[in-house]
Amino acid sequence: MELFALADVPEIREGGDLAAVVEERVDLRADDVLCVASTVVSKAEGRTVDLDDVTASDRARAIAQRLEDVTGEAKDPRFAQVVLDESTDLVTEAPFLLTETHFGHVTVNAGIDRSNVPEADLLLLPEDPSGSAARLHEELGVPVVVTDTCGRPFRHGQRGVTIGWAGMSASRDWRGETDRDGRELGVTVESVVDELAAASNLLTGEGDGGTPLVVVRGFEFGDHDGSDNLFREYDDDLIRQALQAWEFPG
Amino acid sequence: MELFALADVPEIREGGDLAAVVEERVDLRADDVLCVASTVVSKAEGRTVDLDDVTASDRARAIAQRLEDVTGEAKDPRFAQVVLDESTDLVTEAPFLLTETHFGHVTVNAGIDRSNVPEADLLLLPEDPSGSAARLHEELGVPVVVTDTCGRPFRHGQRGVTIGWAGMSASRDWRGETDRDGRELGVTVESVVDELAAASNLLTGEGDGGTPLVVVRGFEFGDHDGSDNLFREYDDDLIRQALQAWEFPG
Ligand SMILES: Nc1nc2c(ncn2[C@@H]2O[C@H](COP(=O)(O)OP(=O)(O)O)[C@@H](O)[C@H]2O)c(=O)[nH]1
Ligand SMILES: Nc1nc2c(ncn2[C@@H]2O[C@H](COP(=O)(O)OP(=O)(O)O)[C@@H](O)[C@H]2O)c(=O)[nH]1
Ligand SMILES: [Mn+2]
Ligand SMILES: [Mn+2]
Ligand SMILES: [Mn+2]
Ligand SMILES: [Mn+2]
Numbered sequence: 001m002e003l004f005a006l007a008d009v010p011e012i013r014e015g016g017d018l019a020a021v022v023e024e025r026v027d028l029r030a031d032d033v034l035c036v037a038s039t040v041v042s043k044a045e046g047r048t049v050d051l052d053d054v055t056a057s058d059r060a061r062a063i064a065q066r067l068e069d070v071t072g073e074a075k076d077p078r079f080a081q082v083v084l085d086e087s088t089d090l091v092t093e094a095p096f097l098l099t100e101t102h103f104g105h106v107t108v109n110a111g112i113d114r115s116n117v118p119e120a121d122l123l124l125l126p127e128d129p130s131g132s133a134a135r136l137h138e139e140l141g142v143p144v145v146v147t148d149t150c151g152r153p154f155r156h157g158q159r160g161v162t163i164g165w166a167g168m169s170a171s172r173d174w175r176g177e178t179d180r181d182g183r184e185l186g187v188t189v190e191s192v193v194d195e196l197a198a199a200s201n202l203l204t205g206e207g208d209g210g211t212p213l214v215v216v217r218g219f220e221f222g223d224h225d226g227s228d229n230l231f232r233e234y235d236d237d238l239i240r241q242a243l244q245a246w247e248f249p250g
Numbered sequence: 251m252e253l254f255a256l257a258d259v260p261e262i263r264e265g266g267d268l269a270a271v272v273e274e275r276v277d278l279r280a281d282d283v284l285c286v287a288s289t290v291v292s293k294a295e296g297r298t299v300d301l302d303d304v305t306a307s308d309r310a311r312a313i314a315q316r317l318e319d320v321t322g323e324a325k326d327p328r329f330a331q332v333v334l335d336e337s338t339d340l341v342t343e344a345p346f347l348l349t350e351t352h353f354g355h356v357t358v359n360a361g362i363d364r365s366n367v368p369e370a371d372l373l374l375l376p377e378d379p380s381g382s383a384a385r386l387h388e389e390l391g392v393p394v395v396v397t398d399t400c401g402r403p404f405r406h407g408q409r410g411v412t413i414g415w416a417g418m419s420a421s422r423d424w425r426g427e428t429d430r431d432g433r434e435l436g437v438t439v440e441s442v443v444d445e446l447a448a449a450s451n452l453l454t455g456e457g458d459g460g461t462p463l464v465v466v467r468g469f470e471f472g473d474h475d476g477s478d479n480l481f482r483e484y485d486d487d488l489i490r491q492a493l494q495a496w497e498f499p500g
Contacts, residue, residue: 001252001253001254001452001453002251002252002253003251003252003253003449004251011430092488092492095488105404106403106404106405113436114433114436115429115433115434115435115436115437116429116430116431117431118430118431149437149440152402152403153356153402153403153487153489153490154355154356154481154482154487154489154490155356155411155441155444155480155481155482156421156439156441156477156479156480156481156482157420157421157439157440157441157444157477157479157480158437158438158439158440158441159440159441159444159445159448160445161405170407171406171407172455172456174455174456174457177457177458178457178458179365179366179457179458180261180366180368180458180460181366181367181368183364183365184365185365185456185457186363186364186365187365187399187408187456188408188456189406189407189408190399190407190408190409190451190455190456191405191406191407191408191409192452194405194407194409194448195409195410195448195449195451195452196452197448198409198444198445198447198448198449199253199445199448199449199452201440201445202251202442202445202446202449202469203251205422205424205440205472206422206424206435206437206438206440207424207427207428207429207435208427208428208429208430210430219452222455227406227407229406229407230405230406230407231404231405231406232404232405232406237403237404238342238345238498239403239404239489239493240403240404241496242342242492242493242496243489243492243493245496246491246492246495246496248488
């Protein structure tokens with residue numbers, strides 16, 4: 001299996017044709033998966049926001065005030081408003097704002113970025129990342145995953161995850177398969193799209209590298225059932241229920 | 251960047267020499283990282299347990315009974331005892347047993363496996379995975395990461411993570427670096443060992459593939475500061491605090 005980042009990718013602007021950018025730089029093969037950093041998908045889709053265009057509700061003001069009290073850092077109520085607008089559910093309000101996005105992804109600040117966004121204050125995640133992936137998949141013919149970098153419980157640091165995918169299953173389902181001794185497997189559902197996103201992030205990086213497009217060549221899904229059930233629903237997510245029942249003691 | 255699994259790896263038994271197994275199969279290069287599934291490290295280190303050798307304490311019996319009541323599945327109190335023995339702290343007791351291992355990793359059932367373990371009931375994680383990685387690193391000369399497959403909050407399915415590493419930093423620290431427009435970065439600490447573990451898991455798989463050893467060739471850490479701070483401490487882990495304050499309502 002081989003991974004390479006596409007070179008000389010231009011600055012992506014609203015209306016930018018990502019499929020053309022890819023096709024001009026690589027002859028994709030049938031065994032390729034294209035990994036695309038969500039930041040360039042969002043830019044192409046014009047998902048920028050200027051804070052001057054936002055009016056904070058009382059709710060957003062209260063959230064920002066609480067965050068400011070708890071962290072000791074100034075918080076813009078308009079930023080909290082944009083996070084609320086991008087979210088269907090709040091998981092924690094303090095000491096950080098952890099929410100569920102409209103497409104089911106639980107992440108801090110609804111995944112809104114302030115880096116690598118010229119000409120605007122904020123960059124939202126794509127509205128429907130799997131829809132974006134599907135359009136690219138249709139044009140390019142290979143499986144596409146749209147990635148973001150985000151944190152996770154229990155461990156420091158961030159890593160690449162998938163927020164949208166098309167042309168392949170999100171997970172390999174190992175149920176019904178057996179180990180080397182014929183026993184049932186403990187691990188049953190392997191989220192290969194997240195493993196692909198993590199792998200590609202090693203090349204994408206987080207800074208000014210200019211490498212939002214990574215090809216994974218020669219990944220073999222293998223002869224497994226697939227599953228597209230990636231984001232847990234509230235009723236099926238005990239950690240989220242625990243977090244929502246909890247009150248930050250600060 | 252290229253990844254390949256070593257072929258024809260034998261069954262690893264207690265006392266097995268993993269470094270020799272690697273050296274017989276590949277000429278490692280200076281730009282290689284060796285990813286090793288913890289299961290074969292544990293086997294080589296004799297980390298097997300037979301339930302007949304375990305006596306369950308009252309605490310373990312109570313935990314197993316609660317799990318049985320909540321899940322409707324029979325739970326062996328001796329298994330709960332082994333999990334307790336491998337853990338320094340319980341995060342949740344129901345509906346699943348989420349604990350912190352002696353080396354700081356938070357995972358279900360202290361990462362104890364029942365798959366791919368011939369001749370014993372259970373396989374524990376290595377006692378000190380970074381110590382195991384350090385010994386392999388010393389013998390082989392390249393960075394080594396020891397991986398496991400485990401679940402995560404908010405998302406279905408499991409993916410590869412690193413539980414021990416040597417010869418490289420756990421994370422790239424992007425603090426002080428800037429984005430394409432000279433702005434401060436939002437993402438500051440990228441856990442590259444977890445991204446390497448996820449990548450290698452795409453080749454390792456979860457079943458009878460017999461591919462516990464994966465070489466990542468040509469990964470570039472780049473000119474970044476490094477950090478080895480991977481596992482969150484209790485005081486620095488709000489999600490764990492929330493989970494411990496919570497009581498499963500079942
Ligand atoms: N060529 C190019 N690279 C970009 C552009 N925007 C971001 N990048 C690069 O894309 C990669 C990922 O950026 P990041 O901010 O981490 O995106 P995210 O993980 O999707 O939120 C980095 O290598 C950036 O330098 C762009 O418009 N053009
Ligand atoms: N060759 C060989 N492969 C093994 C052995 N034990 C496990 N495996 C393989 O190692 C890989 C990882 O196994 P898994 O049970 O998922 O390990 P874990 O993720 O470290 O808990 C799979 O491809 C197994 O078939 C062994 O003793 N020899
Ligand atoms: Mn982002
Ligand atoms: Mn990123
Ligand atoms: Mn395991
Ligand atoms: Mn595994």
